[in-house]
Amino acid sequence: MSQARLAASYAAAVEVMKERAVSFYGAFRHLPSDRFHAVVAVYAFCRAADDVSDEVTEGAAQSAPMAQKTLDRLEHLIRALHPHEGAKTSDMSDWPWAAALADTLRQFDLPLSPFLAQLDGQRRDIRFEGIRTTDDLLDYARLVAGSVGLMLLPLLAKDKQAASDPSLMKACEDLGIGMQITNILRDVGEDLRLRNRVYLPLALLRGAEITLKELRHLAHHQGKEPPRIPERFIRLWERLADIANPCYKGIEGKLCQFHEHSRLPLLAAARSYRAIADAVRQEGYNCFTTRCYTSDAQRAAILQDAAHTISQLSC
CATH class of the missing domain: 1.10.600.10 (Farnesyl Diphosphate Synthase)
Incomplete structure (x- = not known):
């Protein structure tokens, strides 16, 4: 992936945190650049997972079965992006921050299990x-x-x-x-x-x-x-x-x-x-x-x- 596309992906993740978590953005923007951008990439993933369950519980268009499928797609994505999983490809087009997350997972060798736990928690929320x-x-x-x-x-x-x-x-x-x-x-x-x-x-x-x-x-x-x-x-x-x-x-x-x-x-x-x-x-x-x-x-x-x-x- 080109550096320009990767930079655009990180920029998309930054915007998610700026819009959705102003206090955390203000707190963590003083981190060294590589760590700050890694934090926003992780936040973008968590925000996407949480939004899926919120859309169901707030009565929006997405039904519970569709939400489950979206969380399954997010699980496929995180497994595909994780360097130790061995999955080869995943469609990242729905998530502009995905390339940034892939780079973060690689740079910092983040464990997979907390990401899967997050998705399990959101699944529990959907079938609350x-x-x-x-x-x-x-x-x-x-x-x-x-x-x-x-x-x-x-x-x-x-x-x-x-x-x-x-x-x-x-x-x-x-x-x-x-x-x-x-x-x-x-x-x-x-x-x-x-x-x-x-x-x-x-x-x-x-x-x-x-x-x-x-x-x-x-x-x-x-x-x-x-x-x-x-x-x-x-x-x-x-x-x-x-x-x-x-x-x-x-x-x-x-x-x-x-x-x-x-x-x-x-x-x-x-x-x-x-x-x-x-x-x-x-x-x-x-x-x-x-x-x-x-x-x-x-x-x-x-x-x-x-x-x-x-x-x-x-x-």
Whole structure:
């Protein structure tokens, strides 16, 4: 492939991240160029897989069987692009970023298994039957988000030895799991309104005597005042937040194993995401009609605090 076509493919991947993940783009664009472009290529793949399941759950044109076929095509693509798989050809025309991903897989020797786990997670989302238990929630989060941490680790670690460290791999997988649980806790109302989905474990809902009808009523609340959030829901929400919190802590003791230019964006992203839970609390736990964010000032303070933490490292 010509350098011009490869550059165009990377440019397409950059645009995906710029449009769909502004905060992550801002955080990681300061990486060395080769690592930054590898990150955006991986992100473009994950975004494509996630969009397939979202189009089904949001009632768009793509039916579940067609979505399954698209995910199968993405699996064929990633197997064809992966240098250790031995597959020879794949149609890349539907995915302008595919050549960039092929180059990234080759340059950084990324493992195949997290990409396949991501697709398995999206398949589970397409045939969604509810999250029964906390263990089911953790397993789902591991597939759709922990996999992303494992994909990115070789791009963010300081060297191959660090990237293959089992404890660092677990810390990165856990970070993805924590972020996914935070997403779920932030988006309870949105998931119900747009996708008719409840990602809160059904066993916990039953134990708290919270019905799906009650959740739907809260999600579709209209009026000048926000909905009144029941105390039993708040207790359930905090129980899940307590599960997410430790997932953010693993990387804090592993920062020296990351590339020097990866440490600050990674730590700032982790702390900013963890702070979303506080934003929900500040809204009175209204994760039904308000999408809660950290403010620009809060993110700036988090970045400054993360920079101070990095400056104190003895690597």
